[in-house]
Amino acid sequence: MKVVYNWLKEFVDLTAPAEDAASRLALSGTNIGGIEQGAQGAVIEAELTTNRPDCLGHYGLARELSAIYRLPLKPVAPKPAESAAKAVGAVRVEIQSPELCGRFTARVIRGVKIQPSPAWLRERLEAAGVASINNVVDATNYVMLELGHALHAFDYDLVRDHRIVVRQAKPGEKMKTLDGLERQLTPGICMVCDGDGTRAVGIGGIMGGTETEISFSTKNVLLECAWFEPVAIRRATRFLRLYTEASTRFGRGADPELAELASRRCAELILQLAGGELLAGVVDAYPGKRAPKKIALHRSEFLRIMGVDVPDKEIEAILAALGFAPVRVDAQRGAAGSLLAAWECAQPSWRAEVEREIDLIEEVARIYGLDKFPPRFPVARKAAARLPHAAAEERLRERLMGLGYREIVTIPHVAEERNELFRPAEATPARLANPLSEEAGVLRSTAAVTMAAALEWNLNHGQRSARLFEIGRHYRLQGQQSVETRVLALGATGEAREKGIYDAARAFSFADLKGDLDAAGAFAGGFRWQPEGGAWLHPARCGRVFLGAQELGVAGQLARRVAERLKLRQDVFLAELLLDPLYVAMRAAGDARRFVPLPRFPAVERDFSLLLADGTSFAAVARVIQSLGIAEASSIEAADLFRGKNVPAGKYSLLVRVLFQSPTSTLTEAQITDFSGKIVATLEKQLGAQLRAG
Amino acid sequence: MSSVESKTAKTLAALDAAQPQPVVALFAEVRARFDAEAAAAHDEVSWKLFRDAWLGRKSGVLTQITDNWLKPASPELKRAVGAALNELRAHVEAQIEARRVALEGAADETTLARERVDLSLPGVVRPVGSRHIIRQVFEEIERIFLQIGFSVAEGPEIESPYYNFEALNIPEFHPVRDDMDTFYLELPKGAPGQLLLRTHTSPVQIRTMEKQTPPVRVIVPGKVYRRDNPDATHSFMFHQVEGLAVDTDITFCDFTGTIEYFVHEFFGPGVKTRFRPSYFPFTEPSVEFDASCIFCAGRGTAAGGGACSKCKGAGWIELFGAGMVDPAVYGFVNYDAAKVSGFAFGIGIDRLAMLKYGIDDIQVFFQNDVRFLRQFP
Structure with missing residues (x-):
């Protein structure tokens, strides 16, 4: 809200500069967006929290400043001249929905002259950010900005039967609002109607209708100043998507007691601006009158919450200035500073949200000054704990970073079409x-989809090599429940080793991905790989990753079909693994880890250069060697692999390196020759392997 | 050498040197000859020849002198010859060694010039990874709060309206809900309730208090979602760290002391703090918390004059919202509001990272361009 500083001075004799007042307001709960100097003097941009509808008018902020500076707040007591004729005879009001409309006042001003407003009014409204329309409408807006209560003026002669009926909207009902739009209504919305109540002339507390609008031919004015139920107003505004100055004020909770005063003030202003005569009295339907509330404040409770005391006189002055009329009620009345001190306060009609002792504590503290409560360092009574998986997650993160992967953080919202490329059928x-756009219509079913997008971003921005990881969640539904699962995503593209002064370039391959994953899997006792993967993976370059019998996920090269859809012009490698079972296994493997004594006798290496049929795996070779039960064969490794020159089609050459070692003696040449012979013979027999010369 | 060689092959007597004076002259001649030859030993091969010619055990010049001059010398001359020979030997040995050192040094220079590394060239560059800056900032926050006894908790990002709103004292149609535009999930027909993406990490306050009794001290990191159109300062996903402390003796002073400690740890001890009253339905009293602007040291003016662009001349930067836990919240978790009190806060991790590192566009966090990631090793 734009606050004209000179306007505030009409209610409080402020001497401080506007900057000082703005700063004091900011430190007592009114957020200040800025100050600008204009033709009307300083204009303060006040950003009010939703609990303070009373400050949506200058008078409310003047009350705040009166409490802050301890200056008296001038009362508003308009006494417009009234004619002999009474309003009661000129207009009737019936509230059929008191649950929506708690009060409806009506005044009638006859013989007005509608014309443009005088300069002082136009300028002040303009300074407050409201466009001038005509003198009567401007009067209603002026009072709204002054007192914070919204009003509405009807052309009295266009209101049928001079009768107002307030009811809720009927199913399918429509009406044309002042902004010229036809509005579709729904039950629960409060309608202000005329005549027999069939025609709506306004949406209560939100916007008037075109049919009874003030125009330059208007002679007589019917002035509405009402009170509408806040929750109903908020429902209605959300349904209608119609947010107005009036709906903001009623929606946050206006002051029902203020309705009659605001109406009187507005009538006074209309007489001043447009002439005419005000019919005596007011027609006032007030089914929602609230009984005044009492709230107690105890010093002991204040101390328990705030930690530091405030003198009696300060408490009483603050509460009195804000309208709470505090009265000491404890047995020790008169004993200043008593720890047993208690005050009974009256809730002002404009502060419906102050209902409890804690609310009063806040009122005192915020005006007294939060800087007067000295910071203290609280003592902990329990040891702090990180998340149960924090240590495992950190080891994993460190390992991946050591392998050259950079951590990414992504937004899980993706296009459904993309999600479908990666989504497992069962998910x-x-x-x-209510997505913001189709591009962000679904939460990722896998973290691979957002990892692919991160690689895509880099490729599209000239970054051709990237190794990335994300520790995050994927999101799925299971019936009517949501399931969030912690996952690790890896993504890599481009070169595993860049060309440099010392090295040739080498492209990232499936073997890099597998090696990196296995380096992480080592923490958990090692991964087991099985053929095949997701449909989004290259059928020949993918695998499933297991820990024991538990499948963690898949890894491999992105299928060309998917890469083309994503317009990725180079090979991309992805993996997604479940993290919770990995963390469990990491802890278990860590607990089970024991020292293995170092060998005391030398090891002997033997290489077997084998010619194998395509499809015969290294694992099959290793299994055959292990099946011989040679205890001294301490490791079996693949040392080299090639196809092509000198290797017949359908075959490939594999160099297998076996390490022989005994914990009890140095092996003899005869023993090694014996082992080697058995190995070659068995591989030939079981796998059809041929030993290559050399 | 011919004259020296021929002379050392003869005895002193044969050379008519019966007196010390001619002996001294002979030694001077030999020494001059040696010095002249030394200059010619310019590499390893010539040096070896030179050394053997003078020190060779069988026919070196010094051996010749010993055999032909010293040994047959008359007893009266022997002393003088011996002394002169020792002097010559010391000179020859020292010179030959010095010559060797000089020659080796010269050879090393040639080799080293070829082998010397060029320090302006890079070493072998192995790929290195990095933590995302959001993660780094969270770890810093976590470290600070772990030190003062706050444990870490977490909760689901997909929440029920009950945890996200109702139990935090935000009933349906509360005006605060208008400020937290919310994503809802599409659920199968007949689903009993709604599911939404949490708009703050505060639901985990409720989940934590449901599970344990006071004392409670937790921080809760995580993703939160608000249905705002993306721009430089808005992302519909961002990160918060919720904080919650509840005990039988926590006051507003403990709250401000804790926050002040955090800010001094995070931004440095020179940063000033300020609490402004504000409003949140689940805290009361509620505050917005400001720190003195770290860019202009709270002066409000930029180094080159004019208003500081970061705090818009205010000298203060709004950091986050916080407050004492509203007693209504305790009602939802069966805590006795008359016996316990506490505070809660919600720190925006992205915002802190933007402030600390001068990042002006929140979107860069989530694009994950490696040129961005590399900047935070």
């Missing part, structure tokens, strides 16, 4: 009911 996607 139900978690779609948004």
Whole structure:
């Protein structure tokens, strides 16, 4: 709200400069967006929290400043001249929905002259950010900005039967509002109607209708100043998507007691601006009158919450200035500073949200000054604990960083079409009911989809090599429940080793991905790989990753079909693994880890250069060697592999390196020759392997 | 050498040197000859020849002198010859060694010039990874709060309206909900309730208090979602760290002391703090918390004059919202509001990172361009 500083001075004799007042307001709960100097003097941009509808008018902020500076707040007591004729005879009001409309006052001003407003009014409204329309409408807006209560003026002669009926909207009802739009209504919305109540002339507390609008031919004015139920107003505004100055004020909770005063003030202003005569009295339907509330404040409770005391006189002055009329009620009345001190306060009608002792504590503290409560360092009574998986996650993160992967953080909202490329058939996607766009319509079913997008971003921005990881969640539905699962995503593209002064370039391959994953899997006792992967992976370059019998996920090269859809012009490698079972296994493997004594006798290496049929795996070779039960064969490794020159089609050459070692003696040449012979013979027999010369 | 060689092959007597004076002259001649030859030993091969010619055990010049001059010398001359020979030997040995050292040094220079590393060239560059800056900032926050007894908790990002709103004292149609535009999930027909993406990490306050009794001290990191159109300062996903402390003796002073400690640890001890009253339905009293601007040291003016662009001349930067836990919240978790009190806060991690590192566009966090990631090793 734009606050004209000179306007505040009409209610409080402020001497401080506007900057000082703004700063004091900011430190007592009114957020200040800035100050500008204009033709009307300083204009303060006040950003009010939703609990302070009373400050949506200058008078409310003047009350705040009166409490801050301890200056008296001048009362508003308009006494417009009234004619002999009474309003009661000129207009009737019936509230049929008191749950929506708690009060409706009506005044009638006859013989007005509608014309443009005088300069002082136009300028002040303009300074407050409201466009001038005509003198009567401007009067209603002026009073709204002054007192914080919204009003509405009807052309009295266009209101049928001079009768107002307040009811809720009927199913399918429509009306044309002042902004010229036809509005579709729904029950629960409060309608201000005329005549027999069938025609709506306004949406209560939100916007008037065109049919009874003030125009330059208006002679007589019916002035509405009412009170509408805040929750109903908020429902209605959300349904209608119609947010107005009036709906903001009523929606946050206006002051029902203020309605009659605001109406009187507005009538006074209309007489001043447009002439005419005010019919005596007011027609006032007030089914929602609230009984005044009492709230107690105890010093002991203040101390328990705030930690530091405030003198009696300060407490009483603050509460009195804000309208709470504090009265000491404890047995020790008169004993200043008593720890047993208690005050009974009256809730002002404009502060419906102050209902409890804690609310009063806040009122005192915020005006007294939060800087007067000295910071203290609290003592902990329990040891702090990180998340149960924090240590495992950190080891994993460190390992991946050591392998050259950079951590990324992504937004899980993706296009459904993209999500579908990666979604396993059994996963139900978690779609948004109200996405911002189709591009962000579903929460990722896998973290691979966002990892692919991160690689895509880099490739599209000239970054051709990237190794990335993300520790995050994927999101799925299971029936009506949501399931969030912690996952690790890896993504890599480009070169595993860049060309440099010392090295040739080498492209990232499936073997890099597998090696990196296995380096992480080593923490958990090692991964087991099985053939095949997701449909989004290259059928020949993918695998499933297991820990024991538990499948953690898949890894491999992105299928060309998917890469083309994503317009990725180079090979991309992805993996997604479940993290919770990995963390469990990491802890278990860590607990089970024991020292293995170092060998005391030398090891002997033997290489076997084998010619194998395509499809015969290294694992099969290793299994055959292990099946011989040679205890001294302490490791079996693949040392080299090639196809092509000198290797017949359908075959490939594999160099297998076996390490022989005994814990009890140095092996003899005869023993090694014996082992080697058995190995070659068995590989020939079981796998059809041929030993290559050399 | 011919004259020296021929002379050392003869005895002193044969050379008519019966007196010390001619002996001294002979030694001077030999020494001059040696010095002249030394200059010619310019590499390893010539040096070896030179050394053997003078020190060779069988026919070196010094051996010749010993055999032909010293040994047959008359007893009266022997002393003088011996002394002169020792002097010559010392000179020859020292010179030959010095010559060797000089020659080796010269050879090393040639080799080293070829082998010397060029320090302006890079070493072998192995790929290195990095933590995302959001993660780094969270770890810093976590470290600070772990030190003062705050444990870490977490909760689901997909929440029920109950945890996200109702139990935090935000009933349906509360005006605060208008400020937290919310994503909802599309659920199968007949689903009993709604699911939404949490708009803050505060639901974990409720989940934590449901599970344990006071004392409670937790921080809760995580993703939160608000349905705002993306721009330089808005992302519909961002990160918060929730904080919650509840005990039988926590006051507002403990709250401000804790926050002040955090800010001094995070931004440095020179940073000043300020609490402004504000409003959140689940805290009361509620505050917005400001720190003195770290860019202009709270002066409000930029180094080159004019208003500081970061704090817009205010000298203060708004950091986050916080407050004492509203007693209504305790009602939802069966805590006795008359016996316990506490505070809660919600720190925006992205915002802190933007402030600390001068990042002006929140979107860069989530694009994950490696040129961005590399900047935070």
